[in-house]
Amino acid sequence: MADLVIQGLAKSFARTVVLERIDLAVTAGETVVVFGPSGAGKTVLLRLVSGVLEPDAGDIRIDGRSVVGLGPERRDVGMAFQNFALYPHLSAFENIASPLHAQGLDAASVRGRVEAIARLLKIDHVLHHLPRELSNGQKQRTSLARSLVGRPGVLLLDDPLRNVDAKLRYEMRLELPRLLRDAGSAVLYVTQDYKEAMAIGDRIAVLRGGRIEQLAPPAAVYREPETVEVARLFGDPTINLYPCRPRHGDDGTSVSLFGGSLALPPGLAHAAGRDCLLGLRPEHVAVSVEERPAALPFELEAVTPLNVRGVLYLRAGGGEELLATVPEAEAARFGRGRRRVWVEVEPRHLTLFDRDTGARLAPRAA
Structure with a gap:
């Protein structure tokens, strides 16, 4: 051939x-x-x-x-x-x-x-x-x-x-x-x-x-x-994107978002001070009805079925909107929405893009 x-x-x-x-x-x-x-x-x-x-x-x-x-x-x-x-x-x-x-x-x-x-x-x-x-x-x-x-x-x-x-x-x-x-x-x-x-x-x-x-x-x-x-x-729902400007300190690189601070993956110190877009896939958002120490508070606006998943429409205290997906069986726990929930995000699931060029900012070795 x-x-x-x-x-x-x-x-x-x-x-x-x-x-x-x-x-x-x-x-x-x-x-x-x-x-x-x-x-x-x-x-x-x-x-x-x-x-x-x-x-x-x-x-x-x-x-x-x-x-x-x-x-x-x-x-x-x-x-x-x-x-x-x-x-x-x-x-x-x-x-x-x-x-x-x-x-x-x-x-x-x-x-x-x-x-x-x-x-x-x-x-x-x-x-x-x-x-x-x-x-x-x-x-x-x-x-x-x-x-x-x-x-x-x-x-x-x-x-x-x-x-x-x-x-x-x-x-x-x-x-x-x-x-x-x-x-x-x-x-x-x-x-x-x-x-x-x-x-x-x-x-x-x-x-x-x-x-x-x-x-x-x-x-x-x-x-x-x-x-x-x-x-x-790629993705349905599509990726969540937020303007941000990372900062770097003794505890690593992070961004201010959703009324709190989100830690970024290691190796992104070079992004500090740059105008960026933070990307987060809906399936990588962990949502709970129970308060957790490191979790951020959100209001659950609505729950919509999508195939064998549920799509959660969330809003932070500062007005930022966030889409999350959960398995269909788990979605039933959230009812029809309009309640306080708690969100956690692992740093490894966050992606940074340069806001001007659109290029992904890849982690660099220390």
Whole structure:
């Protein structure tokens, strides 16, 4: 199988810069999820790699060979588009089989591989249907099956679960990582769903404003976001953010917030006196109905269910708002809100960002 290497890739339309110096390498068998807001350039990146578009600058190498200037059929690339791109006059079976016919496989091999991938994607019962007879979810899975069945060196998936119902989407999030690993292709997978990115990617490339803002494994992107904008893109509810100016003393570095003092993780003395933003994920807020010595008092304004969790809307004495999440069973203890509660936060869960640049301020060794 092939590796994919993208170097200095740039693309503009008229005077609008869509992608600016993209550098990215994907090894065979690896899935890199390209995640970002609408208009970030995710689909354009896939179209450049596929050969549908040509870059203004930069290089694309597949299995060590530059493919810039080569047509899609000469790149060893499979792609599933958002708009399905199915042949309307061919059945689902023939749509899926088309890459295999192009490879010259015999009829028995074609049938075996098509039926196997169709069973995996739960569309084996509609293989003889035309695209107009398929639901959007079935069309999406047919397009996905066609991109997988030929076992291309590079696989490009443009939001392949976008039109799939919620139950099947959850199942596919569990099954797709294994399916993609078994395929052995270098995979670029585009999505706007951060949960999907976290579930499917070996690494996540956060694309924003035409640039890769962070490239790291899912856990690192979530726990150690490189910028405040990356932090905002992950999590539901989103991260709590507060302007602050850290101070450093004999007892370490801390910030004044919520009518009290919050200790920061070790190694942040260099942040003292700087204008910062303090980030705190809702799931890292410990809330109790019982007063504790080191806890800060808050008013619980409301409790809202969210999936199997409860979201607590809290307000400090100085007016600062704070979102916290607790397990559903625990949320019942807080009633419907409007009561005094007590909040504790561990320093290791606090993240500092420079307020001007948005960059995360990483702890430094003493």
